[in-house]
Amino acid sequence: MGVFENKFQDNVVVASLDKLLGWARSTSPWFFQFGLACCAIEMMATAASRHDLMRIGMIPRSSPRQADVMIVAGTVTLKMALRVKKLYEQMANPKYVISMGSCATSGGPYWQHGYHVLKGVDLVVPVDVYVPGCPPRPEALIEGLLKLQEKIQSERPLTRKTA
Amino acid sequence: MTDNLEQLIKEAVEKALEGDMDAINNIEDRVTRSKAKAALVKAKREAVKEKTEASLDDNSESVSDSKKDKTSNEHIAELLIQQFPDDINKELSSNEHIQIQPKNWLIISIYLRDDPGCLFDSLQCITGVDLGEESDLEVRYNLHSMTHRHAVEIRISCPRNKAKVPSVESIWRIGDWFERETYDMYGIEFEGHRDLKRILLPEDWEGWPLRKDYEVQETYHGIIVPKVKEGWE
Numbered sequence: 001m002g003v004f005e006n007k008f009q010d011n012v013v014v015a016s017l018d019k020l021l022g023w024a025r026s027t028s029p030w031f032f033q034f035g036l037a038c039c040a041i042e043m044m045a046t047a048a049s050r051h052d053l054m055r056i057g058m059i060p061r062s063s064p065r066q067a068d069v070m071i072v073a074g075t076v077t078l079k080m081a082l083r084v085k086k087l088y089e090q091m092a093n094p095k096y097v098i099s100m101g102s103c104a105t106s107g108g109p110y111w112q113h114g115y116h117v118l119k120g121v122d123l124v125v126p127v128d129v130y131v132p133g134c135p136p137r138p139e140a141l142i143e144g145l146l147k148l149q150e151k152i153q154s155e156r157p158l159t160r161k162t163a
Numbered sequence: 164m165t166d167n168l169e170q171l172i173k174e175a176v177e178k179a180l181e182g183d184m185d186a187i188n189n190i191e192d193r194v195t196r197s198k199a200k201a202a203l204v205k206a207k208r209e210a211v212k213e214k215t216e217a218s219l220d221d222n223s224e225s226v227s228d229s230k231k232d233k234t235s236n237e238h239i240a241e242l243l244i245q246q247f248p249d250d251i252n253k254e255l256s257s258n259e260h261i262q263i264q265p266k267n268w269l270i271i272s273i274y275l276r277d278d279p280g281c282l283f284d285s286l287q288c289i290t291g292v293d294l295g296e297e298s299d300l301e302v303r304y305n306l307h308s309m310t311h312r313h314a315v316e317i318r319i320s321c322p323r324n325k326a327k328v329p330s331v332e333s334i335w336r337i338g339d340w341f342e343r344e345t346y347d348m349y350g351i352e353f354e355g356h357r358d359l360k361r362i363l364l365p366e367d368w369e370g371w372p373l374r375k376d377y378e379v380q381e382t383y384h385g386i387i388v389p390k391v392k393e394g395w396e
Contacts, residue, residue, distance in 0.1 A: 078383045079365045115372050115379045116364065119389050 018156045026152035032067035033060035037074025039101040039135040046138035064090040075103040076118040088125040172199045235313030260316040269329040282310045286335035291349035330356040348373040
């Protein structure tokens with residue numbers, strides 16, 4: 001810290017730009033408000049006043065253009081899979097996907113005999129966090145969202161990637 | 164004195180019930196006259212009540228009589244056999260359903276809806292049935308009449324490779340969606356339907372999912388549909 005040590009007043013914060021961006025992104029991940037099945041009811045309960053998603057900076061948005069996170073809440077049928085994919089493509093970067101519940105994760109109860117169900121939404125869009133449960137309780141969804149926030153925080157968008 | 168008055172009122176009411184209102188109107192004392200009129204109203208009300216009770220008893224007796232004799236299915240089957248002797252398959256019918264040849268189904272359905280003895284104003288359900296790979300497909304209609312409060316089940320079977328049944332969408336309007344659903348799941352074509360297309364599955368779907376010989380497609384719009392075979396079997 002040699003160069004900058006004791007140079008600034010109390011109301012100045014010094015941080016790396018990468019970390020600052022990660023902090024800003026992770027604390028306001030607005031999510032895309034759409035539900036496919038019963039998991040959507042739990043998602044609504046999570047967003048409602050008892051569990052109050054807004055306290056961790058999440059606001060439901062009704063347009064994919066304004067959303068950062070897509071919560072795939074419910075059974076994804078093959079008919080719907082094309083729409084989910086289209087909605088994901090309409091979101092602006094950076095974008096994240098949470099697969100909520102066992103249906104979205106693996107087909108759930110339809111994994112064997114559901115001829116019309118997509119066996120996991122990760123066949124169509126890249127998934128960041130899987131939340132297990134049928135349907136997951138609001139606490140479980142919040143846990144998943146906090147995990148996603150950790151992931152966003154740890155990203156270094158400005159650092160050159162050396163592979 | 165009071166006995167006399169009561170006697171007077173009673174006689175006046177009896178006359179009034181027979182149609183002679185003057186008997187009451189001619190009573191000179193105003194109080195007695197109004198008492199007589201009140202008694203008349205009461206008497207009339209009781210007469211009506213007795214009448215309705217009697218007619219209700221008649222009705223319930225007649226309903227239970229017809230139920231004792233035969234089920235509504237058998238009753239309707241008799242009517243249909245009288246009207247359409249060639250179209251009813253008597254061997255395959257039972258007292259719970261009526262088996263019909265598909266050829267004249269539209270005419271039979273008009274008869275079922277409009278005949279005063281049937282009056283089936285409500286088509287409650289259309290079900291497709293696949294009885295196995297060796298046998299035919301079947302369509303089942305559940306009809307109900309609000310007027311007669313009776314119900315009937317009609318069954319029509321059709322060959323697997325040429326599944327065609329006349330549409331009753333023009334007879335019962337709800338048949339529109341019922342038939343589209345049956346077409347969606349079993350591939351049974353309803354001839355005469357105005358807009359026969361899939362109702363639940365996407366229009367480019369291949370195959371008829373609820374048939375016994377259905378094979379799940381391998382890809383759908385480039386999405387791989389994995390066939391999970393291990394597990395419960």
